[in-house]
Amino acid sequence: MKVLKFGGSSVASPDRIRKVKEIVFKASQKQKVVVVVSAFGGVTDLLVKASLLAAAQDEEYKEILLQIEERHLSAIESLIDINKQSAVISTVKRDLNVLETLLEGAYLIGESTPKLLDKIVGYGELLSSYIISEYFINEKIDSVHKDSRQLIKTDTCFGKSHVNFKATNTLCENYFGTVSYSVIVTPGFIASSIDGNSTTLGRGGSDYTAAIYAAASGAKKLEIWTDVSGMFTANPKIVKQAFTIPSISYQEAMELSHFGAKVLYPPTIQPALFKKIPIHIKNTFAPEDSGTLISSETEDKPGAVRGITHIENISLLSLEGSGMVGIPGISKRFFEVLSHAEVSVVFITQASSEHSICIGVSSQDAPKAKEALDAAFEYEISLKKINPVSVEDDLAIIALVGDHMKSHQGLSGRMFSALGKNNVNIRAIAQGASERNISAVINKEDVKKALNTLHEQFFEDHIKQLNLFVMGVGNVGEKFLDQIHTQRKYLKKQLKLNIRVVGISNSKKMVFDDSGLDLANWKSQLDQGETTGLDSFYQRVKELNLRNSIFVDNTANDKVAQTYDKYLSDSISVVTCNKIAASSPYKKYIQLKELSRRYNAPFLFETNVGAGLPIIDTLKHLIASGDKITKIQAVLSGSLNFVFNNFNLETPFDQVVKQAQDEGYTEPDPKIDLSGIDVMRKILILARESGNELDIEQIENDAFLPEESLNTTNVEDFYKSLVKHKAHFDKIYSQAEEKNCRLKYVAQFENGKAKVGLQEIPKDHPFYNLEGKDNIVLFFTQRYNEQPLLIKGAGAGAEVTASGIFADIIRIGNF
Structure with missing residues (x-):
């Protein structure tokens, strides 16, 4: 014999009951089947609510009673042939009349005792099991209905009665051993005391009913049919990557059900465990799924955590x-x-x-x-x-x-x-x-966050999910998102990193999707997004509270940089190409570093110096290995290198600067690059990462721009000043050319002092042949004291800057 239990979700509607019939019919072809059913989905809650309203002498209980009646009569009309409905409706209405009397009693006395409540809530299972049995008979299934109150005996602890197994087992053995029907349909949840009063086995008791029948009748298997395909490695509503556990021991199942795995009611396992009866959790709506088998199997299974x-x-x-x-x-x-x-x-x-x-x-x-x-x-x-x-x-x-x-x-x-x-x-x-x-x-x-973190740690083939929140989608930001979109499959397969962009913001709009935005059409999603703000964006990131969260700043905005401490304090990593934070006052720089360490949230800014070149990373490795920096010489502005490599007497200086801006090599305001402030920030960051305490005011800046150009307040006026002072720039070029030198904007740090400025570089210098927008850095150290460690390559441009940000993301993924 086999026992099949169907929960409220499985019998919530006539269409679902038809699926139940197919499962029962198939099972009954091979052996006798006991079918235990719950109340129609939601009916038990309605009965409890009606009881509370009646006890409070609120006549609204009558409306709920009408809902319950309509629910069951509608099921009969849908499931039973019209010429057979009369007898079924008559029986159901008789039970509903008794239910109405019980509720009226609660209304009159203004009270609902546990004993009365047990009588009331049990009608959900009584009605559903009778209708389903009659439907089976209507469908030519050899079926009979049996009231569980005649088989399961309990004490009088109403609400959650304790089973008298001696009396119950005798009754069940006698009945199931002699009944000749192929299918016996019984209500779950309800029982009766020795003196005949209706009792219940507690919420979830239909599972318990099925286990009691399985143990008492010596069934070969107990099947629990529900709306999910077994027990999962975690709650699939919270952990999207959760998957079905194929087989599990009784003890493991009891632990999981005790700690919230709602697919199984904890006491269910006890009678089956005692008799070593396998329990199979199956999905009514996907019966072909293998489900989860709970048994006494003790063989080692893959993975320690189940x-x-x-x-x-x-x-x-x-x-x-x-x-x-x-x-x-x-x-x-x-x-x-x-x-x-x-x-x-x-x-x-x-x-x-x-x-x-x-x-x-x-x-x-x-x-x-x-x-x-x-x-x-x-x-x-x-x-x-x-x-x-x-x-x-x-x-x-x-x-x-x-x-x-x-x-x-x-x-x-x-x-x-x-x-x-x-x-x-x-x-x-x-x-x-x-x-x-x-x-x-x-x-x-x-x-x-905790469940997803642990599931990733113990079940997901060591694939680490990173959740990105991206602010700034201009030249760099757009290239970055394109690179993420292109490389996602590669990263997941080769590096075991699942990178999702969960939030995106520009200066006007922001959009979020905690399952990951579709990067194939992020622009249209952003256009339809909500109004953004630095605080509102941060609050949304915090509220989502996702594991391995990373805030990515692709802007050059001072106010954005001022929010980093909030992200780091919430263990949200920060990756940025924005140089303002790392070059802010030394105390602020140190504070961000300390927050990063304290809250285990990486703060990475490789692209602050050299775009995609591994300059800061190399410097960190030198320091970590015990080397000491003695001097740094560098051309750190790809935009300035581009400008002076393309500037000559035939091409006006302002036109070369405009070309650099149009090709994305300069900041939106090119004065930031040409004034030297950008290079000052970069050499400051390198000095600090070398272990030196330095602020930007301490850096000597030998400016080559006229005072008028430095004092402009907008981009238009800045370009006008460059045109006005054409002769000044031509003179600078001519003087260098006369000495067979090339102009390079050089940064230097030595003996605790830093300076930046335009220099005439002779042919025998490593900087002389630096072409295009390339950067070059010379690290003189105690180990590299004769020949410096040299890093050279493209140091500007949206593509390489985006790749540098991407590299920092991967560093965090490998952290």
Whole structure:
């Protein structure tokens, strides 16, 4: 014999019930089948609501009763042939009349007792099972309806009765052993006491009903049919990459169901576990899916962790004080008080010093638990030997579950390291001696991030997901997004990095999608986005609270740079080509570095110097390996190098500058480049990354621009000044040409001092043949004291700058 249980979602509508019929019919061709059904989806909630309204003497309960009646009569009209409907409707209306009488009683006395509520809510399963049985008969299935109250006997603990297995097993064995029908349809959830009163097995009790029948009848298998294809490695609604667990042990399934895996009701497993009956979780709407098989299988399975689960709405209660140390019986009193208060404890941890006991309970039980404990320890609290119970709310429990976790080293370390890197604060930890479960209490708001982080760590073939929030989509930003779009598949396959752009903003609009924006048409999405702002963009990034979040700044905006500290403080990495932050006052620069270290959030700005050239990265490696920088000489402005490589007496200086701007080599305001401020920032950053304390005011700037050009306030006036002072620029060029020299804008740092300025470079100098927009850096160090370490290549342009930002993203991915 086989037992099949169908939940409320599986019987929520006539179309779904037809799918159930197909599954039952197929199963009944090979063996006798017991079918346990829940109430039609949502009906139990309506019954509870009607009961509460009636007890509150609110006549709206009658409207809900009409909804319930309409729901069931409509199902009959859809499922049963019209010439057979009369008898079925008559029986259903008779039951509905009894239900109406019960609700009217609650209305009249203004009260709904647990005993009365059990009678009322049980009608959901009674009605659904009868209608479904009649539908099976209508479809020529050899079926009969059996009231579970005649088979399952309990005590009189109404609301969640305890089964009398001796009486129940005898009744079930006698009935199932003699009934000749192929299909027996029974209601789940309901039972009756020995004296005949209706009782219930608690919410989720239909699973329990099925397990009781399976154990009592010696069924070969128990199938739980629901709306998902088995037990998942994590909640698929929260973790999109979660997948079905093909097989799992009873103990693992119990742990997962206890910690929130709602596909299975925890007590269900107990009767089946005792009789070693396999439990198969299947999907009513995808019956071909393999589902999850729960059995006594003890063979090693791939991976130590079988699933990750969680419970929300948890409160932590802590009892602590010096008066607890060495005093026998404190724990006994503590848990006895909670037991008498009917508070279920889901999490326990105790300090080895016996100084404190910490427990996790449902948030709704926290107030009465605190009240009961404070009363029980009132004397010790009055003597200040024990502190009043402290309560922390808005928490959740996450748990790793697996039978073979104890045989794998370092799982706890991996778990807590992964959470720590994503700024998930752990409030308490519990791990049993069996090491089948490692649990941690975290903030409720961090659940999604924590589950996705742990799933990535333990299940996703070490593929790391990076979530990018991109501000600035001009020349550099657009190229960057194009590169991400082009390289996504390669990165996932070769580098095990899944890079998603979750948010994009320009100066006017912003758009977000927590599943990742479609980079094939990001422009149209952005055009239709909402109004942006620095604070609103940051708040959205913070609210999404995604793991491995990276803020990417492609602007040259001072106000954007001022927001980096907020991102870093929330463990959100920052990657930027914006030089303002790293060249800001030294205290601010150090603060950002410290925030990066404290919150484990990389702050990378490789493109601040040399665009895509690995200048800063090379410098860091030199310093980390123990080398010391003695001197830096460099041409650090690709735009200025382009300008002076193309400037001659035949081409006016202003036209060369305009060409550089048009080709994207200069900042939007080219004065930033030509004034030397951009190069000053770059040499300042290199000096600081070498370990020197320096501010930009300390850098000597030998400007080549006329004073009038330096004092302009807009781009148009700046170009006018360049035209006006044509003779000045021609003279600079002529003087260099007379000496067979080329003009290069050079930055230098030596002996703690830095300077920048236009220089005449002779033919024998390494800078002389620097062409186009290239940069060159010479690092003189204690190791490279005779011949400097030289880095040379394209140092400007949207394409190479974007690639430099991309490289920083990959560095974080490998972090």
